[in-house]
Amino acid sequence: MSDPVTNPINGRCLCGSVRFSVTGPLSGIVICHCSMCRRASGGAYGTFFVARRAQVTWTGETHLTSYESSPGLIRSFCGQCGSAATGANLATPDDTIILAANMLDVSVALPVIAVEYTGDKVPWTEHEKSTPHFKGAFPGWSNLKP
Numbered sequence: 690m691s692d693p694v695t696n697p698i699n700g701r702c703l704c705g706s707v708r709f710s711v712t713g714p715l716s717g718i719v720i721c722h723c724s725m726c727r728r729a730s731g732g733a734y735g736t737f738f739v740a741r742r743a744q745v746t747w748t749g750e751t752h753l754t755s756y757e758s759s760p761g762l763i764r765s766f767c768g769q770c771g772s773a774a775t776g777a778n779l780a781t782p783d784d785t786i787i788l789a790a791n792m793l794d795v796s797v798a799l800p801v802i803a804v805e806y807t808g809d810k811v812p813w814t815e816h817e818k819s820t821p822h823f824k825g826a827f828p829g830w831s832n833l834k835p
């Protein structure tokens with residue numbers, strides 16, 4: 690099977706301080722609904738993929754801040770803007786690394802291969818088909834009150 694993703698693939702945090710570039714094979718994306726991944730990602734759920742550690746080049750790595758979210762598992766995020774940069778990786782690294790798909794450039798079209806911890810999904814990940822959608826910003830922001 691040919692790789693549908695053109696290498697290298699690139700990712701960056703919101704502020705651009707931290708960037709990664711990956712050459713070589715990548716896993717598909719795993720979506721995780723567990724509360725730790727949701728909180729760490731800053732979104733409704735975490736999105737991750739696996740690369741070979743030796744094929745990942747970081748820029749601005751010194752801006753990464755780490756947090757041991759479970760014993761022996763380290764998550765990294767940009768200390769400037771808070772973007773999740775990795776999933777929960779072994780504190781003693783092996784030859785692979787779990788990267789956060791939220792960092793990826795929009796053009797990277799990795800397939801989603803699994804969705805886990807679906808029992809922990811927050812109710813607001815689902816919405817009615819009738820909920821208004823906008824290509825740009827929601828025009829109601831300036832008038833939005835509780």
Ligand SMILES: [Zn+2]
Nearest residue numbers: 702704767770
């Ligand atoms: Zn940043």
Ligand SMILES: [Zn+2]
Nearest residue numbers: 721722723726
């Ligand atoms: Zn999770």
